[in-house]
Amino acid sequence: MSCDLSDPNILVAYNEIINFEGTNWLILGYNDTRDVISLYSKGSGGLSEMRDNLREEVLYGFARLEERYVLITYVSEQVSGVRRARALVHGRAVGALLKAQNASITASNPNDLSDVNIRTRLKLSGENGSAPTTPITPTHPDRPDSPASARRGRPASPSSSADRRTPSLSSISYDAPAPPAPTSPLPSPPLSASSKPPLSRDDAERKARKEENDRVAREEAEKRSREEAERRQAEAADRQRVEQQALESKLRDEAERRAKDESEKAQRETLKKQFVDADKLGQTLLSGYMSVQGGGSPFWKRRYFSIRGKTLYLYRDVLDKNPITSLDLAGTVRGIENVQPEVLIPNSFRLDLSTPQAAVDGGGSYYFFCDTHQEGQTIVAALSKVSGR
Known part of the structure; x- marks a missing residue:
């Protein structure tokens, strides 16, 4: 819940108050923002004028009474709970900026900020801010206190430090030497162009805060730059790794495809030779x-099958001597x-025939499926070889 106190008018009014330049109170507020605090008003009319400038919202005040200062957090009774909690947090930030306060007070209505309450909090007495005094009577250093006063044990009438420094008219001797004539103060030497006045405490604190903020911002920028560079480096490494894996997978698939093609080619050549030899000798081509x-x-x-010559024979079992079906494949x-x-069965194929016997059997198409893909390819190759397809 940080807040923005960068409004330069805040410190201008604050310095006017602590430097006794006429202004003796100021009020800060949010001006319809969430966390930007700026100067609302200031004046020289004291607490009564400050109370007249209060609004029904969260405000922060700073006032001078005599030589003491009070920091005020004003939270109207109409303010919600969330904003009340935020005001407590932001009030500490305001107090860190306006450091000269001797006391702080939290109020929810103008009555909480009466002169009596503020003066009590600042430990001031008297209506106008000075300690109560008794009437000053002329005194003589050679006149003792009255016996009545000594009997009651009451001390002599108190007097302020200013009264003790300034003698009464009755105590002034007429033949006292006249005070020396006032002399005009010597003019201060003009500042040279190269000399600079020393920074005030507030200016030094502002400069230190600015330098600290600049340092933090610079470190944050460097951190973000490093994180961005690391992120880009990691992304580049990930892309390179993915590309390398894709290339390796492609090369591996290509090598497997070539090996498979070579193996199938060798098998076809071997099968072709077997077909030729079996055809010449009238032997079984495939079973x-x-x-x-x-x-x-x-x-x-x-079914157990056997391809001999131009005919496909189907048996119930390998031990059967007589086929249950024979399909002439020649032409x-x-x-x-x-x-x-179509049939949703792996390694399946259809053999379409155009023979009278096929029509008699109930159709000119036979469906087959094999145990493995390689067996299916081998059977289809043998049927194609025999039928001339």
Whole structure:
């Protein structure tokens, strides 16, 4: 809850009060801001004039009575609780700026700031601020106190320091030497252009505060600059790390893709050679297990298959001697398509045939899916080789 007390008029009015330049009170307020405190008013009419300038809000006052000073925090009864708490905090900052106070008082209405209350707080007595005195009577140094006074134990009538310094007319001797004639004071030598008057205490404090504020602002700026440089350096390092990881991932994926392509190419070459040799010798081109749906049946069935010559044979088991279905692939294959998006089964494909037997069986399409992707590719390659697709 810091506040702004940079209004130069505050210290101008304050110096007028403590330097006895006519002004003897001032009032500070927020002027519809949250934490900017500025000078509202000042005057030379004493406490009564200051009370006439109070408003129904949070105010700070400073007044001089005789040679003593009072700091006032005025919080109107209409002020909310939050602003009351803020006033207590800001009041300490005002007191740190207006340091000459001998007492402080918090008030919520003008009656709290009566002359009697203020003078009591400043430990002043008398209506006009001076100690009460008894009438001054001429005294003679050779005249003793009256016996009545001595009997009652009452001291002689008190007199102020000024009364003791100034003798009464009856005590002045007419043949006393005349006082020396007053002499005019010697003129002060003019200040040279290079000399500067010493700073007052308030000016020195303001200068020290300004230097401290400048130092803090400079350190904050340097800190922000360092933090910004570190943030940018960290971001650059993060970007470089991400780019390096992306490059490494790209190179790794490229290497894996090339290795996979090379492996598939080698497998195709080996498979192609096997197909050629098996075709020449009339041997089984490819065999294994895969699941089949077709031939008028809506169910998937696990079958052992064998490709020999231009025919795909399907068996219930590897031990069966006679196939349950044989599909002639010579010139009858209309297409071999990947149907994984259609049937939602991995490694699946469809074999479309155009034979009378396929029509009799209930359809010219057979669906297959294999256990692995590699097996599926191998079977599709063998079917394509045999059918000329």
